[in-house]
Amino acid sequence: MTIYFIDGQFTKKDSLNISIDDRGYYFGDGVYEVVKVYDGELFTAEEHIERLFQSASKIKLAIPYSEQQLIDIAKELVKANDVKTGHVYMQVTRGASPRVHQFPELAVTPVVTGYAIHSPRPIKNIEGGVSVKTVEDVRWLRCDIKSLNLLANVLAKQEAHEADCTEAIFIRDGVVTEGSSSNAFGVKDGVVITHPATNLILNGITRRVVLELCKELGISVEERGFTHDEMNEMDEFFITSTTSEITPVVNIDGKAVGSGTPGDVTKKLQEAFARQIPLSVARD
Numbered sequence: 001m002t003i004y005f006i007d008g009q010f011t012k013k014d015s016l017n018i019s020i021d022d023r024g025y026y027f028g029d030g031v032y033e034v035v036k037v038y039d040g041e042l043f044t045a046e047e048h049i050e051r052l053f054q055s056a057s058k059i060k061l062a063i064p065y066s067e068q069q070l071i072d073i074a075k076e077l078v079k080a081n082d083v084k085t086g087h088v089y090m091q092v093t094r095g096a097s098p099r100v101h102q103f104p105e106l107a108v109t110p111v112v113t114g115y116a117i118h119s120p121r122p123i124k125n126i127e128g129g130v131s132v133k134t135v136e137d138v139r140w141l142r143c144d145i146k147s148l149n150l151l152a153n154v155l156a157k158q159e160a161h162e163a164d165c166t167e168a169i170f171i172r173d174g175v176v177t178e179g180s181s182s183n184a185f186g187v188k189d190g191v192v193i194t195h196p197a198t199n200l201i202l203n204g205i206t207r208r209v210v211l212e213l214c215k216e217l218g219i220s221v222e223e224r225g226f227t228h229d230e231m232n233e234m235d236e237f238f239i240t241s242t243t244s245e246i247t248p249v250v251n252i253d254g255k256a257v258g259s260g261t262p263g264d265v266t267k268k269l270q271e272a273f274a275r276q277i278p279l280s281v282a283r284d
């Protein structure tokens with residue numbers, strides 16, 4: 001049975017004191033993070049919690065804990081749920097108050113909730129690659145905020161799912177931005193190309209790890225928006241996220257990418273990434 005963190009307590013109940021008036025429930029008025037767990041240890045936890053505070057600050061939300069306290073809560077959730085390979089989910093909403101759009105007049109305490117669950121690494125996708133579908137990016141202009149408001153992402157992922165694809169890739173004004181829950185990268189003539197970390201994408205933690213690995217491996221990088229047409233001409237394509245790591249994309253809108261199998265640059269990056277995580281879970 002999952003142990004949750006709700007209302008300052010570790011509890012088996014999944015809705016302890018969660019109010020119908022919670023602004024997360026009404027408005028998606030909150031922020032969240034997903035942190036990977038390998039071998040019972042949090043991976044890049046500081047970076048995730050730092051981004052949680054940045055997202056909160058961008059929506060003028062004060063988290064009632066310190067960064068260290070949230071890391072300690074995440075660690076406790078991993079322990080309490082005995083998670084070896086999996087992830088921690090944490091979210092903060094603006095709290096519970098009768099429904100009006102503007103912030104509550106009276107100070108309300110933001111609601112912090114979280115849990116840790118077992119989830120195996122998606123080895124089949126990581127090794128064999130996935131298919132993706134392109135969709136129009138109809139999201140707002142603050143995609144740099146990891147907001148709970150994910151309706152456009154949900155609809156995009158569902159559209160991809162119905163087309164037997166693993167991920168939806170957003171296109172805004174003819175330019176590839178990112179996936180519905182991942183960052184997107186193309187490889188052309190050995191150069192890794194990805195959208196710059198502007199307001200139009202979430203600056204993924206895995207994205208940052210990959211850019212660092214490119215530097216270490218001497219792989220050239222261009223952080224620039226590339227067009228839908230360029231995307232269709234890439235030698236390789238891959239997506240990154242906390243849960244999908246580095247996943248090769250072998251098919252875009254029904255057309256094979258390159259040879260239709262994971263490319264050499266992608267595989268090199270995957271190998272370097274695998275060296276960063278504990279060996280005992282490398283195949284979990």
Ligand code: PDD
Binds near residue numbers: 178201
């Ligand atoms: N999603 N872009 C979007 C829109 C995302 O939702 C995510 C992550 C990423 C990749 O970020 P990171 O490498 O920090 O996980 C990019 C998480 C995993 C989710 O919503 O489940």
